[in-house]
Amino acid sequence: MANSGPTTYPDVLTILQYPAPVLRKLATPVTAFDERLRAFAERMFETMYAAKGVGLAAPQVGVSRRLFVTDHAQRDGNGHSDRRVFINPRIENASGEETYEEGCLSFPGVYAKVTRHNRFDFVYQDLLGFEQRLTLDVEAGDFLGVVVQHELDHLDGKVFVDHLTAAQVTLVKRRLREMEKDYKTEHGKAGAVLRR
Ligand SMILES: [Zn+2]
DSSP states (O other): OOOOSOOOOOSSOOOOOTTOGGGGSOOBOOOOOSHHHHHHHHHHHHHHHHTTOSEEEGGGGTOOBSEEEEEGGGGGOSSOOOEEEEEEEEEEEEEEEEEEEEOOTTSTTOOEEEEEEEEEEEEEEOTTSOEEEEEEETTTTOTHHHHHHHHHHHHTTOOGGGGOOHHHHHHHHHHHHHHHHHHHHHHSSOOSOOOO
16 A cells, blocks of 8 residues: 555544454554644544553554554553553564463453563654654563554454464354354455464
8 A cells, every 4th residue: 555645544433353354454654643643543542441451453443554552551450541652663682482361352252371572672653753662571560561562463464363272262262253253244244254
């Protein structure tokens, strides 16, 4: 897709569920750091909070662009907040592994343990387009490190279920089938289903 002209973002955001095809698309970089982008990020936060999530990626609301929002402090449920916007992010200097139970707003009712990098640098642009770098260590308590790896996957057309072993998939298969059936009923076609 060509990056000519301003990106238009939807005014009303709806969280799309598996197997919506946009969840399988490689998202394109954000190139305009303008008022439209800031307003869109604000709507993403509102949508994420309403759904009680700790992270939301643009493809999950049907916008195939490389950005996501997080507020990992929401997990504690004690009123704390740590709002962050990550644009055009990437992982550098990854080492070690950690396993956490994950869920996803696009897979309601599905939870599974996923193994990801333990320590890494997260390089991204902020809302003004400035490059930022965070060093995260999951084992040392950076739960944000789990969230950003999950959300980065969304920008690459991947979902957390892709990381599961065959045995783990067996445990969530029934729920996936239900979602596939619901999608087909609503859209009259199959969507982008997991090939397992
Ligand atoms: Zn997700």
